Amino acid sequence: METGPILRALMHNKTSFILIALQIAVTMAIMVNAIGIIQERSIQMSRPTGVDEANIFYLKSVVFNAAANYEAQITEDLDAIRNSPGVRNAVMTNTVPLQGGGWSSELQLEPGVDITGTGVAMYFVDEQGIDTFGVNLIAGRNFDANEINWHDFETNDWPPLGIVTVGTAEELYPDEPAEAILGKTIYVNSDEPVTIIGVVERMQAAWNSWSGVERSMLVPVKRGSSAVRYVIRTEPGYRDEVMPQIEDMLASSGSDRLIRGMETMADTRKQSYLEDAAMVKLLTFIVVLLTAITGLGIVGLASFSVARRTKQIGTRRALGATKPAILRYFMLENFIISSTGVVGGAMLAIALNIWMVEAFNLQRIAWYLIPAAMITLWAVGQLAVFGPARRATNVPPALATRSV
Amino acid sequence: MFSYYVKLGLSSIRKNPILSSLMVAAIAVGIGACMTVINIDYIMSGNPIPHRSDLLYHVQLDSWDPNDAYDDPDRPPDQVTYLDGTALLAAGEARRQVLSYKTGRVIEPEGDDLRPFQADSRSTTAGFFAMFDVPFLYGSGWDKNADDNEEFVVVINKEINERVFGGEDSVGRMLTMNGEPYRVSGVLDTWDPMPKFYDVTNGPFNQVEEVYFPFSVSIAHELGSRGNTSCWRPVDGDGYAGFLGSECIWMQFWVELHGENERQAYHAFLDAYVESQKALGRFPRPMNNRLNNVMEWMSDQEVVDKDVRVLLGLAFLFLIVCLLNTIGLLLAKVTRRAGDIGLRRALGATRRAVFAQYIVEAGVIGLAGGILGIAMTWLGLQGIRVLYGELDFIARLIEMDWAVVSAAVVLAVVSALAAALYPTWQACAIQPASQLKAL
DSSP, rough: OHHHHHHHHHHHHHHHHHHHHHHHHHHHHHHHHHHHHHHHHHHHHHHOOOTTTTTTEEEEEEEHHHHHHHHHHHHHHHHHHHTTEEEEEEEEOOOTOOOSSSSSEEESSSSSSSSSSSEEEEEEEEETTTHHHHHEEEEEOOGGGOOOOOOOTTTOOOSSSSEHHHHHHHHHTTTSSSSGTOOEEEEETTEEEEEEEEEOOOOOOOOOOOOOTTTTEEEEEEEEEEEEEEEEEEEETTTTHHHHHHHHHHHHHTEEEEEEEEEEEEHHHHHHHHHHHHHHHHHHHHHHHHHHHHHHHHHHHHHHHHHHHHHHHHHHHHHHOOOHHHHHHHHHHHHHHHHHHHHHHHHHHHHHHHHHHHHHOOOOTTTTHHHHHHHHHHHHHHHHHHHHHHHHHTTTGGGGGGOO | HHHHHHHHHHHHHHHHHHHHHHHHHHHHHHHHHHHHHHHHHHHHTSSSSSSTTTTTTEEOOOOOOOSSSTTTTTTTOSSSEEHHHHHHHHHSSSEEEEEEEEEEEEEEEEESSSSSSEEEEEEEEETTHHHOOOEEEEEEEOHHHHTTTTEEEEEEEEEHHHHHTTSSOOOEEEEEEEEEEEEEEEOOOOOOOOOOGGGGGGOSSOOOOOOEHHHHHHHHHHHOSSSBBBSSSSSSSSHHHHHHHHOOOOEEEEEEHHHHHHHHHHHHHHHHHHHHHHHHTOOSSSOOOOEEEEHHHHHTTTOOOOOHHHHHHHHHHHHHHHHHHHHHHHHHHHHHHHHHHHHHTTTTHHHHHHHHHHHHHHHHHHHHHHHHHHOOOOOHHHHHHHHHTTTTHHHHHTTTOHHHHHHHHHHHHHHHHHHHHHHHHHHHHHHHHHHHHOO
């Protein structure tokens, strides 16, 4: 085709060429990395917690009368809640997935002070815990009611039984299927043995950006204290109706306590990923805006470039070039410029990504983003140049003979 | 001649309204994007206590696990244990010092109309208020005697004073917290350090606590921290006493030191203290004590969100795209005005004159772009508020001050001038003869 003449023409007039190519390159670098971040965050945000998010809510009961008998109060509360209409089950526990605050301890395969452990999130529950959270027990069994112990600030020893998530099992015994951890003994607090009696499919920890977010353990302990958290699971669809009822019931059942911090699991998730969701929206806006600006920029530069060459176009037409040939010329010229731009852009995008991985600990972009961005920018370029190129075809051959 | 160039510049802008507006718009959008992120970064990395920030030092001792640093690669814990905090406090080697931790109290206002409510509290020694220059509306903090005697005093903030005492001077009155009466010794004025530097471990952009009472009282009531508590080994003894004697970190210790000599002296003291503890079998890790002043500590803890830094990088690249657009538009304008330039040159204008004219024109466009850019920045910050609105501290991040406004205009003018360099150089290179032929 006419690549030869086009290239030579471009070499004579490098400015337009460099400007468009550079703009495409920088746009591509931004676009690829922004989309990479969007992808990474979206994947993060879509991870399931493993609990019945639609029907769970929780609240804190704060007793401020120091003489109160915590155990009696908690037992009474749980009975009342569990027997309320619309409530499926309830449990007293320390935290919920994605809450942002919680308890973690290290589990070891061998006892001893010098052994490296694995951090695991702890959930202190009773035998209703699994049903309340709605997690899936895939192997072994749940706790029995008589295996649950009351602890307070004084108690130090750890109960001898535990239920872990698949994430924990896979981290402790990476070469075996998760179920194989049943019956094994692991050690907490350096030397206290815990036998695993059950495996739950998934129950995320409280910290969504923690590398160990899939590692949790259910511990058969009720920790009595002045401030406790009740997690309540309602029958499907009853959550909003039941929430104020439970709050009122607890608040009016004794004068020396406050009910506070009532949240749904759904809101907890939203709060947990608030910044990620915002970043996704922000970056999407930037990518769209950037593409628009670059597109318009190319339209402008192409119009300018065409306007400068009206005499040349007129001459070519006078010498017999057809309208489609002129159109093809400009589309092809833009394609070559865009190609230079996207190749430069690919290198710039990778360089930018390497720097951001270094500096900000981001993830590397998926390889297919580069060709996807290249195709997008080729398309944007061609679309942008179409208008000016069409106008170029309308230049009359007679222009060649005029001196203006 | 300068005013003549300004006149020429303005008339040229008028003659090419579309091109000029596009240029102004391109610069404005680029500046808007950049300054929005810069504003947020500027506020987040601002100095919360500029007149004292190099006098206040945060103390870190490496009391952690011999097999595992608190934080890779070799960073000591960000909080101190009860044992170490109280020992350093008792030694009194610094000019001023404060030991504190975050906790919670339930306030029981008098009268049947007002229900009890929970208040974010800080359990602290007396030095807190003077060291951190906390503003008081009424009264003041307490003194060392109150600390030593475990007096039930409390400092409350303006909002709680409104809520419980109707906003009047409540110094000397009693406030019941968790069933016990505390004497109000002071009411805080509005206090909003950004970030909340004295406790970055538990929410660097949180509001400050609402209620403050003596550390000794809090310990006597066996109150734990409502912030982060981390232990690398299990608690040895039983109950709260066991917890106090453990290696769990849960409080913050700050000292006030003036000048390099005092800083070095204190560091030497810390090293000596750790040596003495090592003799008792504690501190198995190598010596790794740190003394960081406010800004050093903020930087060490990377208080500015990583996302902000990422956006900053992307925003600058965005500005570059906008500037490339501007260069193209300027080139187009120069080509259109080629005849004009040729004429001026033929009439005797030097290259320098042409250069000056077009640079000034670019400056005018930059100025216009900067002013429009301020509006764009405001829009951008409102957008941020909509996106991140649920975070309480966002309202403070989107305030524009004069520094940001001026920076916007300066950045716009500088960018416009930079973008204009190449097209203006091209303009100077236009030969008069080539243009006059076609006229």
